[in-house]
Amino acid sequence: MSADESAEKSNVAVIGLGSMGFGMANSLVRCGHSVVGYDPSATAREKLAATGARIATSPGDAATNASVVLCVVVNSAQTDAVLFGDGGVFPMMAPGSVFISSATMAPTEAKRLSSRLAERDILYLDAPISGGAAKAASGALTIMASGSPIAFDQVRHVLDAIATKVYRLGDEPGIGASVKMINQHLAGIHIAAACEAMVLASKLGLDLSTVYEVITASAGNSWMFENRVPHILDGDYRPLSSVEIFVKDLGILEDIARAERYPVPLAAAALQMYLATAGAGMGRDDDASVARTYAALSGVSLPSTKAAS
Amino acid sequence: MSADESAEKSNVAVIGLGSMGFGMANSLVRCGHSVVGYDPSATAREKLAATGARIATSPGDAATNASVVLCVVVNSAQTDAVLFGDGGVFPMMAPGSVFISSATMAPTEAKRLSSRLAERDILYLDAPISGGAAKAASGALTIMASGSPIAFDQVRHVLDAIATKVYRLGDEPGIGASVKMINQHLAGIHIAAACEAMVLASKLGLDLSTVYEVITASAGNSWMFENRVPHILDGDYRPLSSVEIFVKDLGILEDIARAERYPVPLAAAALQMYLATAGAGMGRDDDASVARTYAALSGVSLPSTKAAS
Numbered sequence: 369m370s371a372d373e374s375a376e377k378s379n380v381a382v383i384g385l386g387s388m389g390f391g392m393a394n395s396l397v398r399c400g401h402s403v404v405g406y407d408p409s410a411t412a413r414e415k416l417a418a419t420g421a422r423i424a425t426s427p428g429d430a431a432t433n434a435s436v437v438l439c440v441v442v443n444s445a446q447t448d449a450v451l452f453g454d455g456g457v458f459p460m461m462a463p464g465s466v467f468i469s470s471a472t473m474a475p476t477e478a479k480r481l482s483s484r485l486a487e488r489d490i491l492y493l494d495a496p497i498s499g500g501a502a503k504a505a506s507g508a509l510t511i512m513a514s515g516s517p518i519a520f521d522q523v524r525h526v527l528d529a530i531a532t533k534v535y536r537l538g539d540e541p542g543i544g545a546s547v548k549m550i551n552q553h554l555a556g557i558h559i560a561a562a563c564e565a566m567v568l569a570s571k572l573g574l575d576l577s578t579v580y581e582v583i584t585a586s587a588g589n590s591w592m593f594e595n596r597v598p599h600i601l602d603g604d605y606r607p608l609s610s611v612e613i614f615v616k617d618l619g620i621l622e623d624i625a626r627a628e629r630y631p632v633p634l635a636a637a638a639l640q641m642y643l644a645t646a647g648a649g650m651g652r653d654d655d656a657s658v659a660r661t662y663a664a665l666s667g668v669s670l671p672s673t674k675a676a677s
Numbered sequence: 678m679s680a681d682e683s684a685e686k687s688n689v690a691v692i693g694l695g696s697m698g699f700g701m702a703n704s705l706v707r708c709g710h711s712v713v714g715y716d717p718s719a720t721a722r723e724k725l726a727a728t729g730a731r732i733a734t735s736p737g738d739a740a741t742n743a744s745v746v747l748c749v750v751v752n753s754a755q756t757d758a759v760l761f762g763d764g765g766v767f768p769m770m771a772p773g774s775v776f777i778s779s780a781t782m783a784p785t786e787a788k789r790l791s792s793r794l795a796e797r798d799i800l801y802l803d804a805p806i807s808g809g810a811a812k813a814a815s816g817a818l819t820i821m822a823s824g825s826p827i828a829f830d831q832v833r834h835v836l837d838a839i840a841t842k843v844y845r846l847g848d849e850p851g852i853g854a855s856v857k858m859i860n861q862h863l864a865g866i867h868i869a870a871a872c873e874a875m876v877l878a879s880k881l882g883l884d885l886s887t888v889y890e891v892i893t894a895s896a897g898n899s900w901m902f903e904n905r906v907p908h909i910l911d912g913d914y915r916p917l918s919s920v921e922i923f924v925k926d927l928g929i930l931e932d933i934a935r936a937e938r939y940p941v942p943l944a945a946a947a948l949q950m951y952l953a954t955a956g957a958g959m960g961r962d963d964d965a966s967v968a969r970t971y972a973a974l975s976g977v978s979l980p981s982t983k984a985a986s
Contacts, residue, residue, distance in 0.1 A: 475881065498895050510895055535891050546881045547891055550874050554897030557870040561943050565862045571939050572784065572855045574846075582844050582856055586807050586819055588863030590899035630880050630975045633949060634870050637942040666939045 376525045377401050381430035381437045382421075383450050383457065385412040388470070388497065389440030391504030392530045394419050396438075398507070399529035406430040426455030436526050437467045440497075443616060444473035447481060463489035466522050470497050472552060472617055474624050475542035482515075482541035491519035494541040496548035497531070500608065508532045512551070514543035549624060552617040553635055558592035559614070559655050560638035566600055567662035570670065576601055599656035603671040611658070612651045614642045685834045686710050690739035690746045691730075692759050692766065694721040697779070697806065698749030700813030701839045703728050705747075707816070708838035715739040735764030745835050746776045749806075752925060753782035756790060772798035775831050779806050781861060781926055783933050784851035791824075791850035800828035803850040805857035806840070809917065817841045821860070823852035858933060861926040862944055867901035868923065869947035869967050875909055876971035879979065885910055908965035912980040920967070921960045923951045 378401050382393040385407035393416055396403045403421040406429065407413055413423045424430035427450050431437050437457050439450050447469055451458045461467065467490055469481065482492035493515040503509050509531040513520070516539055520527075527534045537543045565588075569579045580601060584594050599605060618639040625632045641658050648664070650657040663670045687710050691702040694716035702725055705712045712730040715738070716722055722732045733739035736759045740746050746766050748759050756778055760767045770776065776799055778790065791801035804822040812818050818840040822829070825848055829836075836843045846852045874897075878888045889910060893903050908914060927948040934941045950967050957973070959966040972979045 510891075512891060533894065535887075537887060537891075543883065546878070546883055547888060550878045550881075550883070550888055551892055551895050551897035553874045553877065554870055554892065554899070554902065557866065557873075557943065558897070558899060561863055561866040561870075564866075564941055564943050565859050568862065568934065568937075568939055568941065569855070569859045571937050572858075572933075574852065574855055574859070578844075578846060579856060579859055582819075582821060582846075583860055583863065585842065586860050587900050587904070588860035588867070590863070590867060590902075591896050593863065593899075595896070624881075625877065628877075628880050628975070630877055631971070632873055632877065633946040634866065634873050634943060637946040640942060662940070666937070 378436050378523075378526055379404070379434045380526055381406070381424070381427075381434035381457070382440065383407075383427045383430060383437060384440035384446075385409070385416050386440065387501035388504045389438075390416060391501060391506075392438065392440060392509070393421055394505065395507035395530045396526065397421050399525075401526065401529060404430045404434065427457045428455045428460040431457035431460040434461070435465050436523050437461060437465070438470070438526065439467065440470045443471050444477035444481070447471050447473065451481065451484070458485070458488070458490070461488070461490050464491070466491045466493055466519050468493045468495050468523060468526070470495055472496050472548050472620065473545055474620050475545040475549070478541045478545040491516060491522065492541050493519045493523060494544035495527075496544055498548070498551060504530070511535065512537060512544045512547045514538040515541055549617070549621055552614075553621050553632070555592055556614045556618045556621075556642070557634050557638045558590040559596050560641045560658050562590065562593040562597055563600070563641070563656065563659035563662055566597055567659050567666065567668050567670070570663075570668045571666055576671070596656045599654055600659045601671055605650070605653040605657045605660070607652060607654045609655050610652050611642055611645050611655050614655055615639070615646050615651065618642060687745050687832075687835055688713070688743045689835055690715070690733070690736075690743035690766070691749065692716075692736045692739060692746065693749035693755075694718070694725050695749070696810035697813045698747075699725060700810060700815075701747065701749060701818070702730055703814065704816035704839045705835065706730050708834075710835065710838060713739045713743065736766045737764045737769040740766035740769040743770070744774050745832050746770060746774070747779065747835065748777065749779045752780050753786035753790070756780050756782065760790065760794070767794070767797070767799075770797070770799050773800070775800040775802055775828050777802045777804050777832060777835070779804055781805050781857050781929065782854055783929050784854040784858070787850045787854040800825060800831065801850050802828045802832060803853035804836075805853055807857070807860060813839070820844065821846060821853045821856045823847040824850055858926070858930055861923075862930050862941070864901055865923045865927045865930075865951070866943050866947045867899040868905055868964050869950045871899065871902040871906055872909070872950070872965065872968035872971055875906055876968050876975065876977050876979070879972070879977045880975055885980070905965045908963055909968045910980055914959070914962040914966050914969070916961060916963045918964050919961050920951055920954050920964050923964055924948070924955050924960065927951060
């Protein structure tokens with residue numbers, strides 16, 4: 369028996385088989401876990417079936433006999449529906465099993481969901497993810513997690529299968545959600561700033577490839593500048609991560625900040641640009657499309673668009 | 678004769694001996710150039726004299742017999758005064774000599790100064806710098822330069838003495854200034870965003886050192902986040918680069934953007950935070966002091982301050 373085969377195996381239900389959920393389910397199959405998946409899309413279900421995972425007819429069906437439910441949906445409303453909606457997982461999960469929640473949401477929502485699960489002694493791991501579809505596919509995500517030590521212990525092998533970095537941020541739900549929001553706060557501003565600055569560079573007549581080269585080697589660089597500006601240079605707005613994601617995440621951030629009586633003028637300015645971009649019909653395009661909004665507002669011609677909306 | 682001794686040596690006048698100018702002058706001395714310096718501050722002049730450089734009584738005095746004048750002042754107004762004010766360098770420079778301008782300024786200002794110098798056949802190199810005092814001291818700056826090939830040829834050994842990266846961005850003055858403005862545009866937003874996000878993290882009860890560790894390994898990272906947040910964690914606001922620098926640079930940026938009819942909502946929001954921080958009396962403190970403004974606006978206690986203003 370190899371070291372790999374001797375590792376603990378779990379019955380894992382993966383709910384939500386988009387680019388992130390599919391990659392995570394696939395990573396779990398690769399590591400030898402018994403995986404059953406569910407997604408409302410038949411196409412997504414068939415894609416997972418081809419990897420050797422089982423397919424369920426509802427979230428609740430998937431959760432039957434699972435010791436771990438991994439929920440990879442977009443927001444707290446979808447997470448709530450997976451748990452408590454028709455065919456939801458809540459009535460089917462066994463006491464002592466673990467619900468891993470990956471959606472980006474307000475910390476108060478993570479606490480609320482955790483409290484409801486505690487009514488039936490189901491453990492809740494507040495575990496937002498970072499890294500994108502490619503890292504999900506290769507099992508190389510970053511997870512920003514908080515929850516009880518017992519919950520962490522029970523899902524250690526599951527987390528190891530999907531992530532190379534697991535931050536254990538504390539024992540209480542809500543901490544993972546909060547740290548993820550801080551990351552999205554910065555990421556959302558940095559993408560909008562990259563677009564604002566690069567379109568201005570074009571307005572000033574600069575060569576954009578040269579500016580990219582100089583800035584990525586200078587103090588003005590950011591992870592998002594380095595990652596997203598090539599989309600602008602290539603005129604390629606096919607969605608790797610869409611404008612609507614930041615409409616959602618900076619919207620959650622503004623709600624949190626308003627409740628805390630905390631001013632976020634930079635995040636607020638960035639959100640307006642994502643809203644304008646979505647309002648102009650580019651909501652499902654890549655988030656670098658914010659550059660097209662700045663271009664439209666200033667008469668700038670960006671490199672030719674391969675996937676205009 | 679060693680390879681170093683065989684390299685071309687120039688008579689270089691360095692005008693402005695603050696932390697950047699002093700480091701650059703010192704790097705030139707180290708590389709064997711004949712350096713004469715000037716600064717209105719006697720302390721700054723004495724500090725340079727100790728390195729073996731000569732000291733002049735005015736900018737014009739320094740420029741006499743210099744083939745290169747390196748001007749390391751704060752803005753275009755000071756550059757204008759160095760050139761055309763009382764005791765200025767313009768009447769003293771020989772036709773064919775080169776004026777290297779390092780101040781951050783609007784591209785229109787760089788073009789205007791270059792045109793005036795051309796009246797006497799003095800060459801102008803538009804050469805803003807990036808990198809901070811430590812890199813200035815070690816001759817490891819980044820230079821974002823534009824100007825005629827003849828000007829570049831004449832000052833190659835001077836640039837090599839002070840910088841490890843010299844970007845030749847074009848033949849016209851103004852291009853270097855424009856690229857530097859794009860860098861400052863991003864840098865100014867990223868510092869303010871780092872402050873906005875980290876003080877919110879504190880408001881949400883998160884451990885700031887943990888957040889720093891997670892974010893620097895995640896998509897929310899920026900060069901400025903990584904560099905400036907430790908000042909917040911240490912409560913150390915002694916100025917490495919002051920709030921007033923970004924009041925100036927984002928002010929120039931807003932002037933450029935307004936003239937171009939180009940909207941900069943993120944830069945505008947960031948500038949308001951630098952202004953509020955300067956208005957509260959922290960203009961000469963480190964630019965991470967913007968965090969203290971967010972803290973004051975939200976009742977947050979940051980790590981204890983070692984150098985309150």
